[in-house]
Amino acid sequence: MDTKERIKERLKANIISWDEPFPRRIYFSVQPKDIFDTARFLFKELGLRFAIASGMETPQGFEILYHFSDDKTGIMYSVRVLIEDKQSPQIDAITPLFPGAEWIEREMWEMLGINFVGHPNLKRLLLSEDWPEGNYPLRHTT
């Protein structure tokens, strides 16, 4: 059973929508509360490589895409979560699963203000030391 089928079968309860707009690019959405479970399945059991995560503010809320790469076939699986609470957004951190996600989650926190619950080291990464606290530059409503 190939990777796509395994994902669809195992995460049936979590997946909200499934989209394949281009060859070798698959997007599927999950609820924010299920991201830890999804990431653990994709990383530990399927052996996909975590490439990067990207965060954006949309009118509906904060949207984060986690990109996992299947190096054997070249297919990129992107997991989309939508955090609807724009006042105090938060989501589970996936850094406890693999340390490679630590810096990108720090960057998403300092630029967008998304709180990552369970992140071991939520400190400033890119902004300078004299940047005021609580000022998240990539939010539209600053």
Place this chain on the structure above:
Amino acid sequence: MDIRLKALTRSIWAFHVSAGSCNNCDIEILDCFTPRFDVERFGIQLIGSVRHADALVITGAMNRKSVPRMKKIYEQAPKPCVVVAVGQCALSRHMFRYSYNCDEPLDKILPVDVYIPGCPPKPEAMIAGIMKLVDKVRSHK
């Protein structure tokens, strides 16, 4: 004119600093030292340490983290030292002028002597800029 200042115009040791550039201007600066343009015939050399520098060649838009470090580097260069701003980002921050991170252009932070526009500037433009500065120093003092 003082012979040492005259010697300075014929033997400029350049130290290249990047304040967060996209590296295009950095590559073009290195191009100046390739056989096609060869600025070593003017006496210009790329050196490794800032204490040997006669010209600080600065690229990149000044973001907030670079500003104190750039000031420190300018203090570490022995005077007389020339500051050359290469590329639009160093001149005026170019497309980053409304960014949250780039507050001031380079010439509000350091005294700039040569402005070389372009994105990235061609090596011919850089050589023309350096020669203009050399002529200005020779005719002034």
Place this chain on the structure above:
Amino acid sequence: MKILFSYFIFPGFLFSAFVGLMAGWVDRKVTARLQWRHGPPWHQNFTDIIKLFGKETILPKDARSTFLVSPYLGLLGLVLAATILGQAIFFEADGFTADLIVLIYLMSIPAIALIIGASSAGNPLASVGASREMKLLLGYELPFILSVVTVIIKSHGVTRLSEILIRQAALGSNVFSLSGGIAFVVALLCMQAKLGFVPFDMAEADQEIMGGALIEYSGIPLAVFKLTKAVLLATVPLFLIVLFLGRNTGPFFLFVKFIMILTVAILIKNTNPRVRIDQALRFFWRRLTVFAIIALGLAVFGL
């Protein structure tokens, strides 16, 4: 009076500095030509030194007292070596017994001055450069001294430079014998490291450790270090000529031989990358020392 003239003017400081700076220009011009470039004009090295006299000297906060003193020590010791060498070539009567041994000691003073200066700069990159220079010094001094001892044995125990020259004038240059030839090749490669040329310039590596040993120097001390390097470029090939190619030391032949050795150094410089310090040590202590010992053995048997 004559001593002062010999030390400062000819064949001491001014003469060696002039020859060395011009030789340095030849190096830069040939390197540029090999890379299809034009290269700097003939006065470039002189302009560099004059310009450095006009820059301010910055003293780092953590620098120790030997920071400003060591460049001058290096230059003074080296100019003494150049004077002794020049006197052996040009004014035969002014040499003294065992001046060869004195010369070997004096020619290692610039490296020691560099090490002292770099270690007193208070900069971690400078101490990296100093440690590399120390290891390189230990590396190349061994085969270098062995090849010099080969020449001493070939000259039947004479350690006076002028007498070595007289022997070669009578019997032919040392390089044309088997042991002399091998020792000459060994000494050429050690000269490459002594002058700080690629592939052995890791002490002063420009892009790798930001100027290495000379990172904190600026202004006049830096000019003194550059002058030291220039005088070294004039002295060490001349030393090799006296030891190995000393049959005919008229001015024209001296010039031709100097250019020949300089060409070999420049060609090696342009065709090789920089090696790591452990690779350099392995090269000097394993390969070159073996060859030097072979040359020594052949010299003992009279070959």
